[in-house]
Amino acid sequence: MINEKNIPSSQEETARQQSFIQLAKALTEQKMKTLGRPLTYCLTTFGCQMNEKQSEAVAGIMDEIGYVRQENEEADVVIYNTCTVRENANLKVYGRLGHLHSLKDKNPDMKIILFGCMMQEAHVVEKIKKTYSFVNLVFGTHNIFKFAELFYEMLLSDMQLIDIWEGTDQIVEDLPTERNYTFKSGVNIMFGCNNFCSYCIVPYVRGRERSRKPEAIIKEIKNLVADGVSEVMLLGQNVNSYGKTLETPVTFAQLLTMLEDIEGLRRIRFMTSHPKDLSDELIEVMAKSKKICHHLHLPLQSGSSRILKEMNRRYDKEKYLNLVENIRTAIPDISLTTDIIVGFPGETEEDFQETLDVVRQAGYDTAFTFIYSKRTGTPAAAKEDQVPEDVVKDRFNRLLTLVQEQGRIRSSRFEGTVQEVLVEEESKEKGIFTGRTQYNLLVHFPADESLLGTYVKVKLEECKGFYYLGSLSE
Ligand code: 5AD
Ligand code: SF4
Secondary structure (H helix, E strand, O other): OOEEOOOOOHHHHHHHHHHHHHHHHHHHHHHHHHOOOEEEEEEOOOHHHHHHHHHHHHHHHHHOOOEOOOOOOOOOEEEEEEEOOOOHHHHHHHHHHHHHHHHHHHHHHOOEEEEEHHHOHHHHHHHHHOOOOOOOOOEOOOOHHHHHHHHHHHHHHHOOOOOOOOOOOOOOOOOOOOOOOOEEEEOOEOOOOOOOOOOOOOOHHOOOOOOOHHHHHHHHHOOOHOOOEEEEEEEEOOOOOOOOOOOOOOOHHHHHHHHHOOOOOOOOOOOOOOOOHHHHHHHHHHHHHEOOOOOEEOOOEEHHHHHHHOOOOOHHHHHHHHHHHHHHHHHHEEEEEEEEEEOOOOHHHHHHHHHHHHHHOOOEEEEEEEOOOOOEEEEEEEHOOOOOOHHHHHHHHHHHHHHHHHHHHHHHHHHOOEEEEEEEEEOOOOEEEEHHHHHHHHEEEEEOOHHHHOOOEEEEEOOOOEEEEEEEEO
């Protein structure tokens, strides 16, 4: 592993990568001529919205080079953007690599590329070298901006190419990118995480926290708006500590205030908020704002103060509930969602009861529930009192029942109201479209394609738990 610090400035690096795009494009054009057909790629993303965003960057470069994207893995290039937050994310990738091997037997020219969080783990790279030598290119999370260069090198080489960096303080701006939607987009405001929650591998694979400058974020969003985007999702592992590491520090609330002024931008979302860093200033800005959606994802992880301490979360049950109360006082219609882990080492039935208690009191619209997954290298993995599997499963099921029950009650509060909805896509049923309220609630209603990407008023007629059936309203 290398720790690359001495790479050129962002602008120089962007220009360098542009030149590799041109080189790869020339090779690709030649090859397409020889084959007499287009070259294709298939890109699959595992994990979170940060990964989705980084996949868009890789897709943008593949498009520029001249490859045509397809869903089917019988393609000339297959790319996986990997996740390692829980063990099952890794197992999925290994499982699918077996299948890719058989496809490659049929088409030896096929190229396989793996990148992202899982590749930052030394034991994974060792396994790929040993067991999956048919993989052509492996890189991590810190050098994604080098994709064009790595791809070009891969085209020229018969060897397995591996380029993993231990860290970087560089943020390269202005590379081409594809967008999954024309009217909404994720926007990275920071990378990495400094929190070291004791169960979590993210700080090890994503590196130290780095914030983008407000000017770069504003420029990107203005360009997106000029291109038809009206909703942005600001992305970071802990957006509430945005700006602390900048030369001229800026708070997240200040950044939001600057974004509020962007004309043509209608909705601002963000995730994820760490409860320990959520300031009164942010609550105030959210309450006043006309653009920030009244939805907050506020991971609880556990309701037990003892377990929270073991998790290194730096808040306790009381502080969390106080925060929820303050938010609800300032923004009464807020929709709260959360993440909860069940079966952290040493979790007792009493600890688990505390979690159920917070779920009852906080009133989440949705909660994402996870079974604790042991991640090699994290402090929690070394703990001896791992909870037996059957106990964890039983707790998980009880939590899920409560979360669903609460979610249904919370979500149904909008029944009969008319809400503004951004029309996002046609559902599986023809003529039925799916839109999202500012509260992140989905609603299905009859409409037509001309409304895609626009804001319409929809009457929420019937709550189906986590979504509504509705109809267009004047
Ligand atoms: N096991 C289970 N869940 C985890 N998460 C992070 N690390 C682990 C782990 N080791 C969950 C947390 C986090 C979400 C993105 O994933 O709840 O908020
Ligand atoms: Fe992981 Fe904690 Fe950082 Fe979230 S805040 S990415 S849970 S270490």
